[in-house]
Amino acid sequence: MKKSALVLFTLAAMAGTSSLALAQASxxxxxxxxxxxxxxxxxxxxxxxxxxxxxxxxFETLYTYDAQWKSVPLLAAGMPEVSEDGLTYKIALREGVKFHDGSDLDAKDVTASLNRWMAINSKGKQVAALVESLTEDGGNAVVIKLKSRYAPLLATLSQASVIMPSEKIADTLTEFVGTxxxxxxxxxxxxxxxxxxxxxxxxxxxxxxxxxxxxxxxxxxxxxxxxxxxxxxxxxxxxxxxxxxxxxxxxxxxxxxxxxxAKPVIFKNAGWASMNMNMQQGLLTKKELRQAVQVALNPNDMMLAAFSDDRFFSVDASIFPEESFWHTEAGVARYGEGDPEAAAKLLEAAGYDGTPIRLMTSRQYEFHYKIGEVAKAYLEAAGFKVDLQVVDWATLTTRRADPKEWDIFITHSNFPGDPTTINTITDTYPGWYVSEQKAKAVATYMEATTDEAKKAAWDAIQTVIYDDAPLYKVGNFNAVSGVAxxxxxxxxxxxxxxxxxxxxx
The missing domain is CATH 3.40.190.10 (Periplasmic binding protein-like II)
Known part of the structure; x- marks a missing residue:
């Protein structure tokens, strides 16, 4: 042991310092x-x-995500004070926080940073459309007044809306100074x-x-x-x-x-794989045929083909994984072992005419391709004809923007902090999931001001998703990294x- 390390160890032991504090000396x-x-x-x-x-x-944000992906304070001193009408959020700031340039964090830095975020960031622009005003309340608090209720506000403030000194803010940053x-x-x-x-x-x-x-x-x-x-x-x-x-x-x-x-590290539930269906044009504009796709598929077989070993995936009908605050079994239907006979009956009832399903996937994500191969087999067993189109990822992302070009494409996503920000269920994402019952369910969610109300509203949204069948959730996948x-x-x-x-x- 080096002399300096021995001295630190002795001092720490004498002072009763924790191992974490001792590690600070590294x-x-x-x-x-x-x-x-x-x-x-x-x-x-x-x-x-x-x-x-x-x-x-x-950099740091006002709020960040805990283990359930709920938004909790980071630079904020606590959860916001929310007015009875749900339109005004007062956020106090932690005191004594310094930037890397030695200046103190204050409300002016927060308003300047959030104004920049609302001007240039895609999610910030969504928030900006709903913000009536953003003001400072003294030196250590800010007030956000909304035009209408917006339940995902704290979740969107937990990512990319970083706080920097007001003096360093520019259209193009030249200094990267945070807290x-x-x-x-x-x-x-x-x-x-x-x-x-x-x-x-x-x-x-x-x-x-x-x-x-x-x-x-x-x-x-x-x-x-x-x-x-x-x-x-x-x-x-x-x-x-x-x-x-x-x-x-x-x-x-x-x-x-x-x-x-070194040793490998598995991060559970890094994301989820999905098969997204075209609701705007083509064969799958019929809900009954989309539901037939759901009935036909076997998620376990697709994920096993994609990841080879169940250490690297899990099959769960809930759109969010078990550890998440948003995990729910509400509305789950037509998800399981794959039932070609039941799917065939749905095909017949829907008047399926033998038109091939154009299923797009890419080998640049090998697990997408393997999911596609198994999906093709199950869909054909149910009576669908399938045109499996294997293209590079750039072509897939270009082609999926044109509703005339495809019926299903395979992709993957992470689990966001707020369920209404999932790309695959927004109106404009390829697949164009637009329905009256979804719009009503999402509107209820947007009005929620408590976690309990948001959770109940999300249960209703997932129920609608399973009924409308805009996508098929295949399963959750784990990520592998390594540490020395x-x-x-x-x-x-x-x-x-x-x-x-x-x-x-």
Missing amino acids: EGVLTIATIGEPPTLDVMQTPTDIVLTIDQHI GPYALKERKPDQYTQLVRFEDYKSPEGEISNYAGKREAIAKEIRFVPVPDANTRVEGLISGQFDYADSLPVSAYERVEASDS NGVTGYEPTYWPHFWNVTPKQ
Whole structure:
């Protein structure tokens, strides 16, 4: 043991310091292999996963997500005070929070940041259309007045609406200054993004829960290295070049597990796979035929073909997974083992004329392709004719925008903090899920002001989704990453984060 480490250990023991506080003294570096180079560090402009992963260490939002994906305070001092009519939100700010440039967080920084977010971010623009005013209430609170109730407000304030000093705000950011546990030191495109511990960081209180709770900047430095090739990430992890490697192929699990330098990490319910149906044109404009598709399919067989091992997937009819606040069995129908005979009866009753279903998938996501192969077999067993069209992902995303070109396409999504922000159930997403009963159910949700009312409204929305059959949820998939032996405190989350993580000695 080095002398300096021995002294720290002795002092900590004498003071009764916790192991987490002791770990604060680390001079270690965490080297993180990411899936690629971030296009920007301006997360308001480009809220992609890679940008969110890095930026969450630099910037913070008023609210963040706990383990149930409920929005809880981060820079806010508590949950908002909401007026009886549900239109006015008063949000107090935590005191004593500093930016990386040494300035103090105040209400002016929040209003300036949120105004920028509402001007340039896609979800921010949605919120802006509903905001009557955004004002400061003294130095340590802001007030948002809405034109109409908007239940997803806190969820949208929990992602990408980062707070920065008002003096640093510009159309194009030149300085990336936040309140997070790490500050940006240097970025060399295609080489690394280097973050260093912010010594004056003020952590929120509370038990660690997903992104919520206490945050400790234990590592002195975090270095994010873009490594687009998955096999290179695997080799670098095993060789000791990386302390963490993101998004590894499931086929690498055993190899990493067998190494003496690293261990694989499974993040449960990283996302869900779905088959989206065209409700605007073509064969599946008939609800009865969409329901026949649901009855015909076997989700377990499709997910097993896609992921080979049940360690890497789960089958669950609820659109949200069990750990989520939004998990519910409400309305579940036509989901299970696949019943070709029952599906055939629905086909006959709907007057199916033998027109082939155009099923689009891509091999760039190999699991999409494998799901498509099994789906084709089950649909044909029920009596459908199927035209399986295998195209590259760019072609698929272009073609799915044209309702004349397809009947079903396969995709995947993450689980957002608010159910009404799921792409696949919005009116304008390819598939064009528009129905009167959905509109009524969503309107009820938007009026909700409590978690209990939102949950009841979401139960009703899921019930409508199963009846309208705009999509077929195939199943939930897990993500594989890897962490070097000796690195402690890492807990998997959708956007991997490295506060509370101790580097290897």
